[in-house]
Amino acid sequence: MSRLHEIQQALAASLARGGPCPPQCDPEEVARAARALEAKRRRAAAHLLPHARHTLGESWRARFHEHAATYTPAGMLYHVDDAWELAERAARSRSPALCRAARRDLAALRRRYVRSRRRRIDRIRERRGLIELVRSWLRGSPGR
Amino acid sequence: MAELPFLGAGVSYRPQWSWEIVRHRDHLGLVEVIPEDFVGPEAQRDLTNLRYAVPVLLHGIGLSLGSAEGLDAGRLEHFAQLAHAVEPPWVSEHIAFTRAGGIEIGHLAPLPFTREAVETVAANVAALRRAIPGVPMLLENIAYAVVLPEAEMSEAEFVRAVIETADCGLLLDLENVHANAKNHGYEPIGFLESLPLERVVEVHLAGGVWLEGQYADTHTRPVPEESWALLEWLAPRAPVRAVIIERDDDLPPFAKLLAEVERARRTLDVAAARDPAGAGR
Numbered sequence: 001m002s003r004l005h006e007i008q009q010a011l012a013a014s015l016a017r018g019g020p021c022p023p024q025c026d027p028e029e030v031a032r033a034a035r036a037l038e039a040k041r042r043r044a045a046a047h048l049l050p051h052a053r054h055t056l057g058e059s060w061r062a063r064f065h066e067h068a069a070t071y072t073p074a075g076m077l078y079h080v081d082d083a084w085e086l087a088e089r090a091a092r093s094r095s096p097a098l099c100r101a102a103r104r105d106l107a108a109l110r111r112r113y114v115r116s117r118r119r120r121i122d123r124i125r126e127r128r129g130l131i132e133l134v135r136s137w138l139r140g141s142p143g144r
Numbered sequence: 145m146a147e148l149p150f151l152g153a154g155v156s157y158r159p160q161w162s163w164e165i166v167r168h169r170d171h172l173g174l175v176e177v178i179p180e181d182f183v184g185p186e187a188q189r190d191l192t193n194l195r196y197a198v199p200v201l202l203h204g205i206g207l208s209l210g211s212a213e214g215l216d217a218g219r220l221e222h223f224a225q226l227a228h229a230v231e232p233p234w235v236s237e238h239i240a241f242t243r244a245g246g247i248e249i250g251h252l253a254p255l256p257f258t259r260e261a262v263e264t265v266a267a268n269v270a271a272l273r274r275a276i277p278g279v280p281m282l283l284e285n286i287a288y289a290v291v292l293p294e295a296e297m298s299e300a301e302f303v304r305a306v307i308e309t310a311d312c313g314l315l316l317d318l319e320n321v322h323a324n325a326k327n328h329g330y331e332p333i334g335f336l337e338s339l340p341l342e343r344v345v346e347v348h349l350a351g352g353v354w355l356e357g358q359y360a361d362t363h364t365r366p367v368p369e370e371s372w373a374l375l376e377w378l379a380p381r382a383p384v385r386a387v388i389i390e391r392d393d394d395l396p397p398f399a400k401l402l403a404e405v406e407r408a409r410r411t412l413d414v415a416a417a418r419d420p421a422g423a424g425r
Binding site: 002007015029030120 | 183184186212213244247250251255290291292293356393
């Protein structure tokens with residue numbers, strides 16, 4: 001592995017997965033950057049999950065932190081994948097109000113996007129129009 | 145790069161502004177879109193429609209041109225597909241990496257200022273060129289919060305080496321220069337003087353916020369006066385053909401954004417009037 005590759009793997013792990021600070025980097029700088037990255041994810045998720053965000057109120061930040069520490073989103077629509085995973089987890093919560101809110105947000109996401117479990121660039125993609133769907137069914141290859 | 149058209153000033157595309165952009169197209173010289181906003185056939189159709197209203201530039205954020213692992217084939221194919229559909233006057237990406245070891249960082253991460261990183265970006269740019277032959281390419285300087293070890297050159301020397309080795313135009317993000325100057329303690333004009341200004345084609349402007357004692361390039365505020373001053377300094381010294389006002393969040397009424405677009409356009413006009421031969425038209 002090249003030196004550049006080593007540095008990149010270490011930095012990616014520390015920024016996105018809470019991994020150790022890369023050697024010779026300033027731990028404070030790296031921790032601050034990781035917090036900024038989490039804040040960016042949280043802002044994007046709040047836009048996509050307005051009901052869950054509202055229901056969680058003051059605990060939204062802590063809830064997102066818990067999610068961010070255990071999930072690394074993927075694909076080109078990275079922020080949608082992130083919000084989708086959080087909503088699915090929230091929809092399994094013990095709080096009936098949060099479950100209802102998360103299901104409403106998930107329904108809105110499903111109207112616009114399709115999510116696959118594969119870690120590829122098209123893990124999340126925009127839902128195709130009706131004509132496109134009918135065509136793919138006729139070809140015998142329904143939308144993924 | 146000398147033959148590239150002068151486009152003037154415009155905005156970064158946000159889906160919420162689709163209608164406003166079409167409605168105010170006479171006040172916009174161009175719109176810059178992020179390929180990630182156009183995934184799937186419906187979205188690609190929207191993009192082709194948009195280009196009938198206003199000139200469209202493609203601005204990549206996820207190709208990860210600095211990746212030691214090379215380019216992701218799926219992302220490259222998507223970028224090339226949009227470039228063929230839109231036929232932009234030029235395309236751009238960042239001097240950064242966004243993925244490594246199977247992890248998507250979700251943000252532009254800095255490269256170490258080393259010769260190895262320079263060669264890596266140049267090799268990835270060559271791969272991108274093979275996918276979109278003949279499309280002029282610009283690379284953008286980023287704002288960075290983490291200083292990586294083992295630097296073999298300064299940031300300005302690194303940006304120059306990348307631009308010259310990859311043989312690209314420079315997309316100069318003046319807000320990133322402003323942010324880096326504040327956070328890393330250097331003088332922004334001195335930094336600009338060290339760059340290959342003759343290769344500047346496009347400029348980005350945006351506004352950030354102070355967070356935990358650092359100036360963060362969040363694209364959530366109006367362009368600060370410090371960045372406007374940098375544009376006023378730059379415009380008579382570089383062949384700038386386009387300025388983009390970037391706004392990602394806390395979106396203002398579109399009229400406020402148009403006022404910033406108008407200010408950028410006036411700044412380019414004033415520079416051109418003072419030195420018609422030197423400006424990029």
